[in-house]
Amino acid sequence: MNAFDRISADASTWIGREEIATDEVSGTEARRLAATLNLDPAPFVPGATLPIGWHVTLFPPLAPSAQIGPDGHPKKGDFLPDLGLPRRMFASRKLIFRGDLKIGEPVRRVSRIAEVTPKMGRTGLLAFVTVVHDIHGEDGRIAVTEEQKIVYREEAASGAKKGPAEDRPEGDFEWQREVTPSPALLFRYSAITFNAHRIHYDGDYTREEEGYPERVVNGGLTAILGLTMIAEKHPAPLAEFAVRNRRPLFVNRKVTLMARRTGENETGETGEFCAVDADGFIAATADLVWTRPS
Numbered sequence: 001m002n003a004f005d006r007i008s009a010d011a012s013t014w015i016g017r018e019e020i021a022t023d024e025v026s027g028t029e030a031r032r033l034a035a036t037l038n039l040d041p042a043p044f045v046p047g048a049t050l051p052i053g054w055h056v057t058l059f060p061p062l063a064p065s066a067q068i069g070p071d072g073h074p075k076k077g078d079f080l081p082d083l084g085l086p087r088r089m090f091a092s093r094k095l096i097f098r099g100d101l102k103i104g105e106p107v108r109r110v111s112r113i114a115e116v117t118p119k120m121g122r123t124g125l126l127a128f129v130t131v132v133h134d135i136h137g138e139d140g141r142i143a144v145t146e147e148q149k150i151v152y153r154e155e156a157a158s159g160a161k162k163g164p165a166e167d168r169p170e171g172d173f174e175w176q177r178e179v180t181p182s183p184a185l186l187f188r189y190s191a192i193t194f195n196a197h198r199i200h201y202d203g204d205y206t207r208e209e210e211g212y213p214e215r216v217v218n219g220g221l222t223a224i225l226g227l228t229m230i231a232e233k234h235p236a237p238l239a240e241f242a243v244r245n246r247r248p249l250f251v252n253r254k255v256t257l258m259a260r261r262t263g264e265n266e267t268g269e270t271g272e273f274c275a276v277d278a279d280g281f282i283a284a285t286a287d288l289v290w291t292r293p294s
Contacts, residue, residue: 004118007083007127011116014081014129019111021059025050027103029057029192036188037228046104052097052238053227055135055144056220059109060194071209072196081116083127085152087210090219091128094242096145101137108136114147127152164247167282169274173258175233179225180254181217189221217249222284226273229257236290239267243286253278259288268292 031041033054044050063074073088101107115130128151135144183201190200198205199216206212223243230238249255256276263270271288 003084003125004120007116007118007125010081010083014113014116017079017113019079021109021111023058023107023109025101025103025105025107026057030054030103032188032192033057033224036185036192037224039228044103046102048103050101050103051227051231053095053224053241055101055146056193056224058107058135062194068196071205072198072202079111079113080131080150081113081129083116083118083129083152085125085127085154087153087155088150089153090148090245091151092149092242092244093219093223094147094240096147096240097143097238098145099137099141099143101135101143105138107138107143110134110136121153124154126154165281167246168280169258169276169282171260173260173274175229175259177225177229177257178254179257181221181249181251183215183251186215186217186221186251189218189224193218193220212248212250214250214252217251217255219243219245219284222249222255222275223286225255226257226259226275226284226286230259230271230273230288233259234261234271234290236269236293238288239291240289241273241286243273243284245284247277247281247283249275249277249283255283264292265289 027044027046030044030050034041034044061074067075069075111131111133113129114132116127118125118127128149131148131150133146133148134142137143186200195218199210200218201215203215206215227241258276259271259273261269261271267289269290269292273286273288274282275284277283
């Protein structure tokens with residue numbers, strides 16, 4: 001049985017698997033993230049509302065150091081499946097904001113593996129694992145639903161790696177902001193989220209093992225930077241933020257964050273966001289939905 005068929009056959013043993021974690025919305029972590037984003041940390045006191053997207057400070061992966069793999073990720077096979085593919089990264093995530101989280105509030109996360117799908121890609125075998133996280137507030141309500149799609153990859157063969165898509169943004173965007181992610185910014189964000197993946201801080205590993213020219217900006221950090229800009233530009237609360245990663249962003253290279261309104265749907269006003277790399281190519285895109293005023 002080849003690897004594609006093996007993953008297909010084993011998928012049913014992983015789909016439906018659940019994991020439950022508990023935490024407390026930490027003012028300390030919120031203030032650290034605020035400082036990392038050049039925001040005033042002072043307002044983040046007990047009872048204050050956690051900004052949307054800042055749930056990334058919750059439920060850090062608490063694998064013991066002995067269970068960290070050579071890439072810095074926790075080893076697979078406990079909750080996330082071990083599919084025999086050594087490399088993995090986030091491909092996309094959809095955030096649905098259903099209610100507020102308050103600093104000091106106890107929270108619970110229920111995580112479920114919804115799908116495991118193998119696919120033959122340009123550089124070999126891939127597997128897409130969809131994980132759905134529901135974050136419950138103190139009263140049991142679901143405050144945030146996050147659907148993550150994680151891509152597993154084979155080791156890249158020498159000379160087999162092809163360049164990512166080279167699409168440029170079209171039309172005018174209402175809001176723009178330029179940022180240049182520094183090594184310190186990546187380090188602080190990775191520390192806050194307890195992310196030890198070496199691709200974000202180890203330049204030699206990133207170049208020699210992953211084949212990138214520089215340390216890679218965390219996809220979650222790009223999303224947070226975009227959410228921060230959008231919250232400053234548009235007063236309505238976001239109901240949905242569905243982001244897809246298309247090409248990597250690198251440390252010390254300019255990133256342009258862009259967003260615009262596009263129309264309406266049954267939920268409210270719609271929009272789109274994109275992060276553009278230093279060469280002018282789209283690195284990430286997101287669909288936006290703002291809640292319609294009641």
